[in-house]
Amino acid sequence: MQAISRSSEYAIRAMTFLAQKHGQGFQLSRDVAETLGIPGPFLGKILQPLVLRGLLHSQRGRSGGFRMIHRPTEVTLFQIVDAQEHLTATRKCLLGQAECSDERACPMHEYWDNCSESFLALLAGTTLQNVVDFCREKPASGYPGPTPEDTSILP
Amino acid sequence: MQAISRSSEYAIRAMTFLAQKHGQGFQLSRDVAETLGIPGPFLGKILQPLVLRGLLHSQRGRSGGFRMIHRPTEVTLFQIVDAQEHLTATRKCLLGQAECSDERACPMHEYWDNCSESFLALLAGTTLQNVVDFCREKPASGYPGPTPEDTSILP
DNA sequence: ACTAAACAAGATAAATAAGTCTCAATCCGT
């Protein structure tokens, strides 16, 4: 079960980072990428839709970068993920039916509706401030830092 | 939000069809594919793991095909989906953390655990018989038939 | 004004998922 795309993961991590730096001016895309272990040039592409949606302000040129526009309490994970993959449009039928309205529902319609509803509610109910608070309380979680290298001993 | 892969969708549809034909001998892969509007040769690949897991019996040669081994009341959607994408292994962290145990959890761990838990419970709690019953009660749903052609008037 | 530094945007490449094709192995009916 893949909940959200990797782009969305990166977007949430980057926004969390920027929320932590809120009020400290522009942050370089490159720095964010390095700190979080996100492929450098790729992050640029990911931040773009966030700028378009008015979640980030970007400035080019020397001493440019990205910074949050709103306060972390005012930005939800739903907004961030939606910018990456149009959640509202995607929310498709679990069983792939082209039409799966309430009249013409698939067998799982009702149950799945509940599931995805609560998933979206989770995203919409969590603000960046919530995530930042979590990071402060439990720094050992390592979030939103770089995904640890695969240091397993397997061949 | 992509819940399950398309392979899993096809697998569920095909199994539903075979459940409807339960007790009527072998069904041709080709027939199933045509009836359900699933790419023909692809269905072969999809049915394979279901055979390996002991959910289907297959027979080659003339008058061969596929048929269900167990009764529809004894097969859950979880088994079917798991055969396609190893659900138990996949169930990863929502935020892409490599390690996301209870000690070293990501900010969404607890909530997301609930979400995916209830999703898996949904799959595990639904038997093919449930789906077949639904199809009998609401044939207008069109399930598990072919996904209707996109007949929209859009350019 | 000039230049270095940064984002913006489009083309390109690599990785993965979805789908197709080919041929071998197997089985039934005659």
Added chain:
DNA sequence: ACGGATTGAGACTTATTTATCTTGTTTAGT
């Protein structure tokens, strides 16, 4: 035993996602 019909398994193609590269545009500082 033979021949056609069907699954099984692997290589191959196509589509989508993820990631990189290149070039252009904007900005600050000198």
